[in-house]
Amino acid sequence: MQIIVRDNNVDQALRALKKKLQREGVYREMKLRQHYEKPSERRARERAAAVSRARKADRKRAERDK
The missing domain is CATH 1.20.5 (Single alpha-helices involved in coiled-coils or other helix-helix interfaces)
Structure with a gap:
């Protein structure tokens, strides 16, 4: 996964990264894997x-x- 930072705007890049992670289901999987x-x-x-x-x-x- 790759996020491009434009005009040194890290906040916007971080928002884009979070959105991509959400779409990929990473947060859901992390929550499920916290416990057996x-x-x-x-x-x-x-x-x-x-x-x-x-x-x-x-x-x-x-x-x-x-």
Whole structure:
């Protein structure tokens, strides 16, 4: 990953770096890796996330069909 600092504006470059890290999911992964997660807990979390995504897609589809 590379961030270009323009006109010695480090604050703007830092903001761009944080945005890229957020988009890549680095912060989420760091949070998940702070503590060990049992495989069964991981499967349950991923399954819950999949259900949530499916419900959201259904809601959006229902809104679009109205």
